[in-house]
Amino acid sequence: MALQALIFDVDGTLADTERDGHRVAFNLAFREFGLDWDWDVELYGKLLAVTGGKERIRYFVESFLEGYVKPAGFDELVASLHKTKTRHYTEMLSGGLIPVRPGVRRLLEEARQSGLRLAIATTTTPDNVTALLNYSLGKGAEDWFEVIAAGDIVPAKKPAPDIYFWALEKLKLSSAECLAFEDSENGLKSSLGAGLKTLVTINDYTADHDFEGALAVLSDLGEPGNACQVFHGNMRGRGYVDVPLLRQWHEAGSKI
Ligand code: XBP
Numbered sequence: 542m543a544l545q546a547l548i549f550d551v552d553g554t555l556a557d558t559e560r561d562g563h564r565v566a567f568n569l570a571f572r573e574f575g576l577d578w579d580w581d582v583e584l585y586g587k588l589l590a591v592t593g594g595k596e597r598i599r600y601f602v603e604s605f606l607e608g609y610v611k612p613a614g615f616d617e618l619v620a621s622l623h624k625t626k627t628r629h630y631t632e633m634l635s636g637g638l639i640p641v642r643p644g645v646r647r648l649l650e651e652a653r654q655s656g657l658r659l660a661i662a663t664t665t666t667p668d669n670v671t672a673l674l675n676y677s678l679g680k681g682a683e684d685w686f687e688v689i690a691a692g693d694i695v696p697a698k699k700p701a702p703d704i705y706f707w708a709l710e711k712l713k714l715s716s717a718e719c720l721a722f723e724d725s726e727n728g729l730k731s732s733l734g735a736g737l738k739t740l741v742t743i744n745d746y747t748a749d750h751d752f753e754g755a756l757a758v759l760s761d762l763g764e765p766g767n768a769c770q771v772f773h774g775n776m777r778g779r780g781y782v783d784v785p786l787l788r789q790w791h792e793a794g795s796k797i
């Protein structure tokens with residue numbers, strides 16, 4: 542089956558959002574609520590085991606905060622904290638603080654020119670996605686994506702495959718007609734679980750993850766004149782990922 546669409550994860554894949562974006566926004570929200578919780582860079586790496594911001598706050602409280610007794614209305618507290626965190630995060634993005642990763646803009650533009658359809662599959666809040674697309678990629682970039690699957694639209698977040706199934710359903714395509722782009726083990730489990738061939742670009746938080754089953758594992762998508770590092774996969778002589786290479790990988794499947 543011919544390649545029809547590319548489906549992108551957001552956090553860690555389109556941009557390095559976690560350490561200097563989401564983490565900082567969570568801490569600002571905690572401070573605003575008078576809580577002395579502080580997620581340092583190392584702790585945040587552990588908390589990333591759980592996807593979804595509200596789920597991550599719960600995981601922190603239940604697994605890292607010894608002796609904490611949940612107050613009445615804890616669910617509402619988590620929801621309010623998360624709303625405040627989203628405000629801080631989108632404000633940070635609107636200041637243009639988080640650039641897209643190497644090769645992302647180029648590949649998206651090439652994909653559009655060659656008629657490939659684009660979609661997003663992420664656990665992050667929809668407002669965060671539109672802010673990242675419009676501020677980090679450019680005004681109107683939101684419209685480049687036919688389907689934006691994000692946040693709580695499916696109850697089971699990554700590593701469950703549900704968000705990718707949802708995106709495929711909206712695209713009216715089968716998994717065999719698409720490629721997914723991920724940066725983490727949870728993300729890869731999710732995309733593989735939906736039957737999608739997947740390209741992984743790692744970051745500092747995910748470098749030691751298990752990426753068994755990925756089409757390729759790269760430092761980033763690379764740029765002409767600035768080759769990516771290749772940890773797994775066959776770049777067929779290229780230093781960066783482009784649409785012809787994606788088509789070759791898609792045809793060859795895992796036999797690269
Ligand atoms: C991203 C997430 C998100 C963000 C925070 O995972 O887990 O929860 O960290 O965003 P993935 P929210 O890249 O696998 O989709 O606070 O809006 O959930």
Ligand code: MG
Nearest residue numbers: 550552553724
């Ligand atoms: Mg990710």
